[in-house]
Amino acid sequence: MTFPGTTEHPAVPPLADAGRVAPATYRDVTLLDLVDRLLDCGVVLSGEIVLAVGGVDLVYLSVRALVSSVETASRRLASTEGPGA
Amino acid sequence: MIYVYAIVSEPRLALGSLAGLAGAPVEVLDLSRIAALFSCHDGFPPEAAIDALQRHHRVVEAAASTGTVVPTRFGTTFRGLDDLEQVLIARQDRLAGLLRALRGKVELALRMCISPRIGAPDDVAKGLLAQLASKAAATVINRREAGMTTAAFLVGGDEVSSFQRCTADLLGNRPEVRASLTGPWPPYSFNDPALLSGPMVSLPLAAATPKRSTHV
Numbered sequence: 001m002t003f004p005g006t007t008e009h010p011a012v013p014p015l016a017d018a019g020r021v022a023p024a025t026y027r028d029v030t031l032l033d034l035v036d037r038l039l040d041c042g043v044v045l046s047g048e049i050v051l052a053v054g055g056v057d058l059v060y061l062s063v064r065a066l067v068s069s070v071e072t073a074s075r076r077l078a079s080t081e082g083p084g085a
Numbered sequence: 086m087i088y089v090y091a092i093v094s095e096p097r098l099a100l101g102s103l104a105g106l107a108g109a110p111v112e113v114l115d116l117s118r119i120a121a122l123f124s125c126h127d128g129f130p131p132e133a134a135i136d137a138l139q140r141h142h143r144v145v146e147a148a149a150s151t152g153t154v155v156p157t158r159f160g161t162t163f164r165g166l167d168d169l170e171q172v173l174i175a176r177q178d179r180l181a182g183l184l185r186a187l188r189g190k191v192e193l194a195l196r197m198c199i200s201p202r203i204g205a206p207d208d209v210a211k212g213l214l215a216q217l218a219s220k221a222a223a224t225v226i227n228r229r230e231a232g233m234t235t236a237a238f239l240v241g242g243d244e245v246s247s248f249q250r251c252t253a254d255l256l257g258n259r260p261e262v263r264a265s266l267t268g269p270w271p272p273y274s275f276n277d278p279a280l281l282s283g284p285m286v287s288l289p290l291a292a293a294t295p296k297r298s299t300h301v
Contacts, residue, residue, distance in 0.1 A: 029265045031135070033194040036235065037273035038138050038159035 087163040090122045090144040091271075092173075094184040095152030103147055106140050114166060116173055118181045122148055123169065149271040153188045155180060156273050183276065187239075190222060191269035193248055195236040200261040206232045213255060213262070220244075220251055225274045237274035245269050 088106055105111045105124035114121045122144060138159060145156045163169040173180070195217070199206035214236055218224040221238035240248045249266060256264045 029196060030267045033196065033265075033267045033270070034142055035135075035138060037156075037192075037194070037237075037270060038141055 086126050087123050087166060087169050088126055089157045089161045090141055091148050091157055092155040092180050093120050093122060093148050093152055103144060105144050106137055111144055114169060116177060119177055121169060121173055145271050153184045154271050155183045156271050187272045187275060189242050190239050190272055191242050191245060192272045192274055193238045193240060193266055193268035194270060195264060195266050197234050197262060197264040199232045201232050203261045210234050216255060217252060220248055223275055239272060239275050
């Protein structure tokens with residue numbers, strides 16, 4: 001069982017047609033998915049969760065540019081390339 | 086300050102030179118049934134810079150490569166080892182149960198955007214996600230905004246390729262769908278025993294309020 005490094009990517013592309021998430025690259029998306037996992041997920045033990053108490057949103061802002069850039073790019077693609085396009 | 090990366094079942098890890106946040110050595114607090122991977126720091130809490138997130142992830146994936154792991158959320162800190170130990174003792178049963186449920190499993194992350202030009206994109210998403218969820222041991226779905234959904238699928242480590250193929254078959258030839266599937270990841274998204282009871286799908290797709298990411 002292997003896991004993706006943040007600088008190495010698995011041999012199998014994310015989808016057969018991975019290019020369709022362009023202009024965000026697979027590396028961008030992997031980083032974005034990493035950010036989502038570490039800030040939103042994972043077990044919260046209790047008490048002294050510094051960032052979970054209210055810091056998460058603040059912290060999230062620091063990576064928001066990346067988040068919004070990828071999601072905006074995806075949205076733009078979707079809105080300009082409908083099934084009839 | 087104690088910074089925690091993950092709860093593990095097999096603490097006999099080759100932690101050797103493994104460096105955590107700020108290059109601090111990763112240590113083990115072993116309670117026999119479960120153990121915590123942590124590092125000691127002054128002047129925390131950490132900033133969620135990309136480098137710090139990657140360091141956290143590297144510790145988690147190193148642990149996951151040699152055993153089962155329940156990753157902690159970035160930023161999980163304690164004043165001292167005594168505090169951490171008390172929490173671990175109090176939650177030992179639940180964490181041990183989580184470790185059992187996650188054994189041999191990995192997470193795949195789907196990010197899917199469906200063109201608003203088609204009718205009812207959320208219904209289309211719902212149908213697609215239900216098909217994928219039927220192939221997974223557990224599923225967490227987050228609706229980001231109209232047409233944009235992220236989902237996490239828990240699958241066996243030996244089922245990754247087949248799940249990737251299935252996803253490609255399902256989504257690859259649909260021009261209205263833009264999607265990515267990353268992973269395998271350590272099971273970051275599956276921290277609730279309720280999500281581990283079997284195949285399930287929660288679909289908050291009709292929710293009126295777009296949320297950044299709400300666990301279902």
